[in-house]
Amino acid sequence: MKKSNKFYCSLMATVITTVLSSGCVSECGKKLNNKPLGIIKASAYGEKKLVQQSPIKNNWQLIWSDEFEDINGDGSLDSSKWGYEVGFIRNKESQYYTKDRRNNVRVEDGKLIIEGIKEDFTAKNGKKSSYTSGSINTLGKFSFKYGRIDVRAKLAGGRGCWPAIWMMGTDRKKYGWPKCGEIDIMEYVVSGKKENPLRVHSTVHGPNYDWKTEKEPRTGYLLFDRPPTEDYHVYSLEWNQDSMKFYFDGKMFLSLKNTQNKEWVYSKPYYILLNLALGGSWGGEIVNDDLPAKYYVDYVRVYEKLAK
Numbered sequence: 001m002k003k004s005n006k007f008y009c010s011l012m013a014t015v016i017t018t019v020l021s022s023g024c025v026s027e028c029g030k031k032l033n034n035k036p037l038g039i040i041k042a043s044a045y046g047e048k049k050l051v052q053q054s055p056i057k058n059n060w061q062l063i064w065s066d067e068f069e070d071i072n073g074d075g076s077l078d079s080s081k082w083g084y085e086v087g088f089i090r091n092k093e094s095q096y097y098t099k100d101r102r103n104n105v106r107v108e109d110g111k112l113i114i115e116g117i118k119e120d121f122t123a124k125n126g127k128k129s130s131y132t133s134g135s136i137n138t139l140g141k142f143s144f145k146y147g148r149i150d151v152r153a154k155l156a157g158g159r160g161c162w163p164a165i166w167m168m169g170t171d172r173k174k175y176g177w178p179k180c181g182e183i184d185i186m187e188y189v190v191s192g193k194k195e196n197p198l199r200v201h202s203t204v205h206g207p208n209y210d211w212k213t214e215k216e217p218r219t220g221y222l223l224f225d226r227p228p229t230e231d232y233h234v235y236s237l238e239w240n241q242d243s244m245k246f247y248f249d250g251k252m253f254l255s256l257k258n259t260q261n262k263e264w265v266y267s268k269p270y271y272i273l274l275n276l277a278l279g280g281s282w283g284g285e286i287v288n289d290d291l292p293a294k295y296y297v298d299y300v301r302v303y304e305k306l307a308k
C-alpha cells in the first residue's frame with residue numbers, strides 16, 4: 001500500500017508489454033455498448049506469463065465466502081466474518097475509518113458498499129476529520145494459507161480515492177510491516193502522483209520486496225481502454241507453495257515465483273482487507289466534488305485446491 005516515484009521509474013524501465021485479448025468471462029456483468037472493458041497492456045515484474053484462462057472450474061472447493069446478503073436485516077456486516085479498522089491508520093490518509101456506521105459501510109442489495117464521504121466528523125473519542133470511509137478485515141475471524149480468492153468488485157473512481165483488496169500476514173502485530181508480508185490483490189488510484197485512472201495494480205510487499213528498499217519489487221498492472229469503475233470485475237489471487245498468480249476476470253497477468261529464500265514471507269496464513277482510502281501518500285489530491293464515492297463488492301470467495 002505504499003509506493004514511491006522511484007519505484008514507478010523503475011517499473012516503467014522494465015516494462016514488459018503483452019497485448020491481451022479483450023474477451024470477457026461471464027462474471028464481467030453487463031457490457032457497455034456491447035463492448036467489454038479492453039485491456040491495452042499488461043506489465044509485470046518477475047516471471048512473465050501470457051494470460052490464460054482460470055482453472056477455477058476444476059479441483060477447487062469453496063471454504064469461505066461472503067456474498068454480502070443482508071443477514072441481519074439492518075444493513076450491518078456479518079460480524080462473524082468481518083471486523084473494522086478504526087481511526088487514522090496509515091499512509092497519512094485523510095479519512096477517519098468509522099466502525100459499524102452505515103453511512104460508510106453497509107450491505108445493500110447483495111453488495112458491500114464502502115463509501116468515502118466529505119463531512120465534518122467527530123468520533124466518540126473526540127477526534128475530528130473532514131473525511132470518513134471504511135476499512136474492514138477478517139483478522140481473528142478468518143485467515144488462510146494457499147488457495148484462491150476471488151473478489152467481484154466495482155471500484156470507486158473519484159479523484160483521491162484508493163480502493164483496495166489486499167491481505168496481510170496474521171502475525172502483523174508480532175513482527176510488524178513489512179516482515180508480516182502484504183499481498184495487494186488490487187489497488188486502484190485515480191489522482192496520485194504519476195498515477196493513471198486506467199490502471200489497476202497487484203503487488204506483494206515483504207522484507208525484500210518493500211517499497212523502501214526496492215531490492216526486488218514484485219508488482220504488475222493492467223492498463224485499460226477506459227476506467228475500470230463502470231462495472232463489476234473479478235480480481236483474483238491463486239496462491240500455493242510455489243507461486244502467486246494474479247488474475248483479472250479470469251485472465252492471469254502477474255505470476256510471482258517462490259524465491260525459496262528466507263525473505264519469502266508468503267508461506268503462512270494471511271487475512272483479508274477491503275478498504276477505501278482517501279488521499280494519503282499514494283491516493284493523492286482529493287477532489288471534494290467527486291465525493292461521496294462508493295466502492296462496491298459483490299462477493300469474496302476463498303477456495304482450497306482439492307487433492308487430485
Ligand SMILES: [Ca+2]
Nearest residue numbers: 067110298299
Ligand atoms: Ca453479492
